[in-house]
Amino acid sequence: MARIGVEETLTDVQQLLREHGHDVVVLKREQDMNGCDCCVISGQDQNMMNMQNAEFQGSVINAHGFNSEEICDEVEEKLQLH
Template identity: 35%
Template sequence: MQKKVAVENNLTSIAKALENKGYTVVSPKSGLDVIAAVVMGMDNNLMNIQNTVTKAPVIDAAGLTPEEVVSRIESLK
């Protein structure tokens, strides 16, 4: 089973860190089942990201390093 994470397009360093750990990075708008969504700032709820991701945790990457984001995602297992 592939580990898919939805990551906003502007978070390239986080996307690369996740890919290096074996995750598949997809757009939050893809509608695919993901284990988590990574956004920059919780104001992104206005874009209905939580509705798109369906039950997956949303991680606010504001102020976090890519490694911290990966660690949070890995702690969801």
């Protein structure tokens, strides 16, 4: 089971990832990314939580323009690469 950080506005993505068996962490601040294998951001704010300056080693997925299923598929694809 992967630990996925998801921006707090993406509640439908959080729920779907939980249904797929992932441990979901709601991202409210930069520190919430610690220990996450992957993060999903809304893409509405290009500098969400100053992530462009964060030293995060996992994948960051921009959810803008995608539905929950597409985002979940992308997360699981990224996790297979690690």
